[in-house]
Amino acid sequence: MELLCPAGSMPALKAAIEHGADAVYIGLKDDTNARHFAGLNFDEARLKEAARFVHQHGKKLHVAINTFAHPDNYQRWQQAVDIAANAGADVLILADIAVLAYAAGRYPKIERHLSVQASATNAAAINFYRQFGISRVVLPRVLSMQQVRALAKSCDIDLEVFAFGSLCIMAEGRCYLSSYMTGQSPNTAGACSPAAFVQWQDNNGTLESRLNGILIDRFAPNETAGYPTLCKGRFNVGADTYHALEEPTSLNTLDLLPQLYAEGIKSLKIEGRQRSPAYVTQITQVWRAAIDAVMADPQRFSVQQQWQQVLAGLAEGSQTTLGAYHRKWK
Amino acid sequence: MKFSLGPVLYFWPKAQMQQFYRDAADSTVDIVYLGETVCSKRRELKFDDYMALAQMLREASKQVCLSSMTLYEAPGELRELRKYVDNGEFLVEANDVGAISMLQQHNLPFVAGAAINCYNQHSLRHLVAMGLTRWVMPVELSQHWLDTLLSQGVISDIRDCFETEVFGFGHLPLAWSGRCFTARSENRSKDQCELCCINYPQGRQATSQDGTAVFVLNGIQTQSGSRYNLINQLPAMQGMVDIVRLSPQPQGTFDWLTKFKANINGTAPQPLAATDSNGYWLNLAGMATG
Numbered sequence: 001m002e003l004l005c006p007a008g009s010m011p012a013l014k015a016a017i018e019h020g021a022d023a024v025y026i027g028l029k030d031d032t033n034a035r036h037f038a039g040l041n042f043d044e045a046r047l048k049e050a051a052r053f054v055h056q057h058g059k060k061l062h063v064a065i066n067t068f069a070h071p072d073n074y075q076r077w078q079q080a081v082d083i084a085a086n087a088g089a090d091v092l093i094l095a096d097i098a099v100l101a102y103a104a105g106r107y108p109k110i111e112r113h114l115s116v117q118a119s120a121t122n123a124a125a126i127n128f129y130r131q132f133g134i135s136r137v138v139l140p141r142v143l144s145m146q147q148v149r150a151l152a153k154s155c156d157i158d159l160e161v162f163a164f165g166s167l168c169i170m171a172e173g174r175c176y177l178s179s180y181m182t183g184q185s186p187n188t189a190g191a192c193s194p195a196a197f198v199q200w201q202d203n204n205g206t207l208e209s210r211l212n213g214i215l216i217d218r219f220a221p222n223e224t225a226g227y228p229t230l231c232k233g234r235f236n237v238g239a240d241t242y243h244a245l246e247e248p249t250s251l252n253t254l255d256l257l258p259q260l261y262a263e264g265i266k267s268l269k270i271e272g273r274q275r276s277p278a279y280v281t282q283i284t285q286v287w288r289a290a291i292d293a294v295m296a297d298p299q300r301f302s303v304q305q306q307w308q309q310v311l312a313g314l315a316e317g318s319q320t321t322l323g324a325y326h327r328k329w330k
Numbered sequence: 331m332k333f334s335l336g337p338v339l340y341f342w343p344k345a346q347m348q349q350f351y352r353d354a355a356d357s358t359v360d361i362v363y364l365g366e367t368v369c370s371k372r373r374e375l376k377f378d379d380y381m382a383l384a385q386m387l388r389e390a391s392k393q394v395c396l397s398s399m400t401l402y403e404a405p406g407e408l409r410e411l412r413k414y415v416d417n418g419e420f421l422v423e424a425n426d427v428g429a430i431s432m433l434q435q436h437n438l439p440f441v442a443g444a445a446i447n448c449y450n451q452h453s454l455r456h457l458v459a460m461g462l463t464r465w466v467m468p469v470e471l472s473q474h475w476l477d478t479l480l481s482q483g484v485i486s487d488i489r490d491c492f493e494t495e496v497f498g499f500g501h502l503p504l505a506w507s508g509r510c511f512t513a514r515s516e517n518r519s520k521d522q523c524e525l526c527c528i529n530y531p532q533g534r535q536a537t538s539q540d541g542t543a544v545f546v547l548n549g550i551q552t553q554s555g556s557r558y559n560l561i562n563q564l565p566a567m568q569g570m571v572d573i574v575r576l577s578p579q580p581q582g583t584f585d586w587l588t589k590f591k592a593n594i595n596g597t598a599p600q601p602l603a604a605t606d607s608n609g610y611w612l613n614l615a616g617m618a619t620g
Contacts, residue, residue, distance in 0.1 A: 068447055068449035068450070069449060069450045069452070069453075070449065070450060070475075071450045071451055071475060071478045071479035071482060074450050074451070095447070096447070096450070096453060097448075097453045097457075098450060098453040098455075098456060101452075101456060102452075118427075118447070119447070120428075121401060121403050121426075122402040122403060122404075122407070122408060122428050123405070123408065123428075124402065124411070124426075124427075124428030124429070124432055125402070125426055125427045125428035127428070127431045128427040128428060128430055128431035128434075129427070141508075142403065142507060142508030142509075143403055144403075144508070147404060150404070150405060154405070169507050169508070169509060170505040170506060170552070171400075171401050171506045171507065171508075173447060174400070174445050174447070174506055175505040176469060176470040176502075176504045176505065176616070177504050177505050177545075177552065179470040179610070179616055180470070180502070180504055180554055180610075180616035180617055181615055182615050183609075183613075183614055183615040183616070183618075185470055187447065187449065187468075187470070188449070188470065188471075212615060214538055214544060215538040215540045215542070216538070217539075218539055233538075235538060235544055235545070236537045236538070236539060237515045237534055237535070237536045237547065238515065238534070240515075241539060244511065244514070244515065244536045244545070244547065245507075245509075245545075245552070246509075324508035324509065327519075327520075327521060328519055328521075329508075329509065330508050330509045330510065330519065330520035
């Protein structure tokens, strides 16, 4: 079972490798990947450097090129594949069928993983993408553990699941809420609820967060104000004001680790390319220890209190959830 | 330019559905999409009921297309999809690539719905090779995006192999989740939802705390809070868009069909309501009005 950690910068990448990641995933410094944030990611020279460092340590480098190519500059997505391939990427994480087909034809020996942005939630969808020679599928965060188990049993392909981090509650790759409010979506711009549209306003002690002018939430002085990700705001439905879609909380599957291991899940992905090297260090340490423990003795595995404390401290709103893996969440 | 009725996205009682499709049969609409696309627990109409409606509409000279679900999570849902694929009579709209996979295996033509991620000419070319005969553009794309895509040389030789359809009226389907937001709004879990979405024939509105309509909750689907309305953009679609889709609303759908048809050439423009939007088409935020 692989530990796959995020890196948005060279220091984060080094932190992940030095603290026990089996592989690291990164993106280029443009909108060809789903974490297109200012000051983040790798240019061509840095990507080569990253590949060298990862390979010196005997680990693997995954490069995410997982937004959908635009009609007027499709070549940029092809070039992103070329750059990653030439830099020595071990794996390309792809979502657009044209980009998948290009990578399969041009670089057949470089592994292709189906990005979560391709939104493959069932055996028939996985079957569809097999024509592009994929070797692994990253599952969307909408499935229950029971559904993950059924897929693991019915599909003869490696599966990767999200283990920890920000929780997308919608089927990834098919959520247009962000472009509805801002004009920019994960699919088209590689960003959700982009920071450029965020406004904060203090009204006599009540803090208001807005996204492109739309009120996402109001925080009383005693409340912790979270980033206005639009699906995690408080809205009015009927007579109630509440988190109509989801609370600000992070996914944490530590409790499910023995089950994920038993089903032969190939890789655990940690979300958070936008996070700091310090975050990557802590999260990698905890998950390395947990995975080592479950692999050493799955029957006697138990979640250590100290791991949960570290993870809770790193979670959005200091809250964690099993998300859709746990049926009751739905 | 033709007009279509999209699948009913809400959960309506059987009698209301049957009345709606009798009205559709009597209307001037060209194409009718039928089927449950949101939640497999909604079973007021079963597959055979949809087939009976499809046959009735075909008798009324409508072109009929069966719409399949968007989010498939369980093996039982794929068995239901298989029935759609094997229906033997009607074209199928795929809203998940799993449906395309099954249709492709049977060498059947298909419509790629708006939730299929086709954003560029190369992807479209691949889909045409797999059997796509009609492409419904993702709802978040603009006139400029469509125009740019369709004018690329890569697809000039296959331009006659597919039709282009645009979602032009109704609350936009924007997201699908493992969670049911209607059940959540009634403090129920999805497993104990008691099909409460049947009480909300146009979904449940979610507004910001200062009163802006933000979303419409429709089971596991989240829709736009505003009603998308491209009636005044029809003249600009000439030569690019073959079919304009109207998404069924509980009231007034056929009146709007009449208004749309009257404005194909721009001779009967309509003022937009304050709750309407057209931002996506105009390359703005979706909820904006230009």
